[in-house]
Amino acid sequence: MYEKMWLLINGASGNNEIQKNLDATISTLALQTKELTITFTQEKGHTEQLCREQGDRYDIVMIMGGDGTVHEAINGLSSLDDPPVTGILPTGTCNDFSRSLMIPQNLKKAAAVVEQNHIQYVDIGKMNDRYFSNFYGVGLIAETSENIDDQLKGMLGKVSYFISALQTFNNASPFAFTLKADGKEYKDEAVMILLANGHFIGTNRLPGDQISLNDGLIDVYIIKESGAPLLKEFFNSKNPFMYNLEQSSIEYIQAAEVELETANTMKADTDGEVYEETPVHIKVLEKKIPFLFGEILQENNE
Numbered sequence: 001m002y003e004k005m006w007l008l009i010n011g012a013s014g015n016n017e018i019q020k021n022l023d024a025t026i027s028t029l030a031l032q033t034k035e036l037t038i039t040f041t042q043e044k045g046h047t048e049q050l051c052r053e054q055g056d057r058y059d060i061v062m063i064m065g066g067d068g069t070v071h072e073a074i075n076g077l078s079s080l081d082d083p084p085v086t087g088i089l090p091t092g093t094c095n096d097f098s099r100s101l102m103i104p105q106n107l108k109k110a111a112a113v114v115e116q117n118h119i120q121y122v123d124i125g126k127m128n129d130r131y132f133s134n135f136y137g138v139g140l141i142a143e144t145s146e147n148i149d150d151q152l153k154g155m156l157g158k159v160s161y162f163i164s165a166l167q168t169f170n171n172a173s174p175f176a177f178t179l180k181a182d183g184k185e186y187k188d189e190a191v192m193i194l195l196a197n198g199h200f201i202g203t204n205r206l207p208g209d210q211i212s213l214n215d216g217l218i219d220v221y222i223i224k225e226s227g228a229p230l231l232k233e234f235f236n237s238k239n240p241f242m243y244n245l246e247q248s249s250i251e252y253i254q255a256a257e258v259e260l261e262t263a264n265t266m267k268a269d270t271d272g273e274v275y276e277e278t279p280v281h282i283k284v285l286e287k288k289i290p291f292l293f294g295e296i297l298q299e300n301n302e
């Protein structure tokens with residue numbers, strides 16, 4: 001039983017949707033805490049500000065939203081010395097980070113994760129002065145995210161993500177980069193570089209058996225060519241994406257600290273939001289935030 005739970009809701013969602021989402025979750029949440037505060041965020045950036053300024057007043061914060069809202073929350077919470085337990089109620093389009101936490105995508109089942117109360121401390125990536133939970137990417141990934149038509153995303157959900165990805169593939173041109181991973185230097189050309197903490201992008205599982213959310217390491221994927229069927233699979237395959245990294249044009253490295261420079265400044269996509277730029281210095285904050293996991297409900301994940 002928690003003392004003070006804070007439910008933060010992306011207030012930009014429509015009233016009908018909010019009502020439906022509250023119906024699915026609220027009684028389950030209320031029964032697990034002595035006090036429940038609900039806040040509807042007013043604008044982009046509000047979740048981050050609230051988490052930074054008031055996060056330490058609660059022993060659990062539940063984020064109702066998609067990856068962008070989770071990104072805001074972890075940027076606020078990571079600045080706290082002792083962040084509260086954090087849970088995700090996935091109401092976005094892709095909800096990639098919640099998938100890494102094995103949170104059921106059905107909202108009623110996602111709320112039931114609070115009853116199970118399975119908590120694990122999770123790594124957070126620090127990129128210059130900001131934070132990411134899921135990934136930092138340049139090249140195709142950032143272009144894909146930028147090309148997504150918001151209206152189309154609302155209507156078609158993740159399908160629009162893939163349409164945008166496929167359109168972007170045809171125009172991909174390689175860029176020159178220098179990457180230092182724990183001191184070792186790589187100088188080459190690539191069409192996409194992904195620095196991942198989570199396991200899913202665009203709802204698809206990333207390749208690699210050793211990906212972990214709390215090993216203190218970032219998974220670096222350097223993708224060198226765009227024409228290969230491999231890349232389309234990377235975004236379009238059914239879960240889990242099985243790919244033998246050793247026999248591919250993807251270079252895979254794990255590191256605790258990564259520096260990335262590109263010949264020209266490039267836009268970067270972090271957790272699905274495009275606002276960062278290269279160069280970047282990334283450091284893992286090991287086991288920074290205690291997250292609720294849905295592990296015990298894993299067989300119900302849908």
Ligand SMILES: Nc1ncnc2c1ncn2[C@@H]1O[C@H](COP(=O)(O)OP(=O)(O)OP(=O)(O)O)[C@@H](O)[C@H]1O
Nearest residue numbers: 011012041043044065066067068069092093094095
């Ligand atoms: N109260 C709010 N008003 C306006 N924008 C908000 C508010 N709360 C969050 N946002 C922003 O809305 C955008 C989309 O929200 P969110 O990421 O939660 O949903 P989504 O894009 O559908 O999900 P996903 O990224 O999982 O596909 C994000 O950029 C987020 O920062």
